[in-house]
Amino acid sequence: KAGVTQTPRYLIKTRGQQVTLSCSPISGHRSVSWYQQTPGQGLQFLFEYFSETQRNKGNFPGRFSGRQFSNSRSEMNVSTLELGDSALYLCASSFPRTSGGRSENEQFFGPGTRLTVL
Amino acid sequence: GDSVTQMEGPVTLSEEAFLTINCTYTATGYPSLFWYVQYPGEGLQLLLKATKADDKGSNKGFEATYRKETTSFHLEKGSVQVSDSAVYFCALSVPLTGRRALTFGSGTRLQVQP
Numbered sequence: 001k002a003g004v005t006q007t008p009r010y011l012i013k014t015r016g017q018q019v020t021l022s023c024s025p026i027s028g029h030r031s032v033s034w035y036q037q038t039p040g041q042g043l044q045f046l047f048e049y050f051s052e053t054q055r056n057k058g059n060f061p062g063r064f065s066g067r068q069f070s071n072s073r074s075e076m077n078v079s080t081l082e083l084g085d086s087a088l089y090l091c092a093s094s095f096p097r098t099s100g101g102r103s104e105n106e107q108f109f110g111p112g113t114r115l116t117v118l
Numbered sequence: 119g120d121s122v123t124q125m126e127g128p129v130t131l132s133e134e135a136f137l138t139i140n141c142t143y144t145a146t147g148y149p150s151l152f153w154y155v156q157y158p159g160e161g162l163q164l165l166l167k168a169t170k171a172d173d174k175g176s177n178k179g180f181e182a183t184y185r186k187e188t189t190s191f192h193l194e195k196g197s198v199q200v201s202d203s204a205v206y207f208c209a210l211s212v213p214l215t216g217r218r219a220l221t222f223g224s225g226t227r228l229q230v231q232p
Contacts (some may be wrong), residue, residue: 004161033219042206045219056219090161094219107220109154109161 002027004093004110012116020080021113022056022105025093031055032074034066037088046089051076081117088112120145122208124223131198131230139193139226141182141208149210151175151191152220153185156205165193165206198230 005024015018025032033056034046045058049068066076072093078085092107125140143149150169166175171186179227180195191208208223 006161031218035220042224043209043220043222045221048219058219092162105173106164106167107151108164111161 004091006089006110006112006113009111010114010116012118013081014118015081015083017081019081019115020039020075020077020113021089021091023074023076023091023093023110025074025091026095026108028113029074029108030075030095031094032068032072033092033094034076035090035092036060037090037112038086043090046076052087058086078115083117086115086117088114120149120210120212120221122210122221122223124208124226125207125227127205127225127227129226129228131228133200133230133232134197135230137193137195137198137202137228139206139208139228141191141193141223142188142225143189143191143208145189145210145212145221147212149212151182152209152211153180153182153191153193154207154222156207158204162207198228200230200232203228203230 007022015082031050033048035043037043047066048056052068063079090109090112092109094107121144123142152167153165155165156162166177168175168184171184182191182193205225205227207225209220211220224230
């Protein structure tokens with residue numbers, strides 16, 4: 001089974017531009033989450049989508065947005081880029097299920113998109 | 119809120135040495151606990167997990183036990199190899215309460231020397 005794929009792998013933009021990143025989850029997975037990784041802040045949760053609906057959102061400004069399509073593929077968009085948006089953006093997919101009465105949430109990560117804002 | 123605290127790195131060991139990376143957590147509710155590993159230039163790979171108290175997760179010689187009484191999930195390996203050099207992240211989520219997003223520790227870099 002193919003893993004999570006993210007495109008593009010590398011991206012260079014300038015301040016003020018906008019950018020769209022894409023994520024294709026593992027086949028059959030319906031939940032997609034996005035995370036930002038920076039040296040200073042570490043790994044931070046951006047948002048989660050399930051069945052085309054945003055279910056959870058992290059503490060990021062409204063410039064960060066996302067969506068999910070009917071085939072579970074997801075995109076995230078960052079508008080009016082700032083230097084501080086330079087980061088590795090990671091996408092993770094999961095197939096939420098219950099096992100032994102407990103809800104499980106094992107997330108599988110893609111290789112990430114390295115965004116550099118100049 | 120939820121939080122995860124890991125020991126500061128880098129941790130530098132010789133090949134075949136014993137590894138321990140400490141991880142403690144704070145969470146409301148009953149979290150699931152994870153260890154992820156990140157190799158240079160790559161995304162995160164799930165190394166092991168535990169979903170209830172006293173569960174032991176294990177994979178590739180790594181082990182961690184979910185200790186509810188000490189709110190800990192320390193990662194151990196009996197004999198490290200150069201190929202284990204990577205950054206290790208402890209994480210939790212509390213899916214039953216709807217907090218499905220992973221909360222990560224700051225990561226611990228492991229360097230194994232031949």
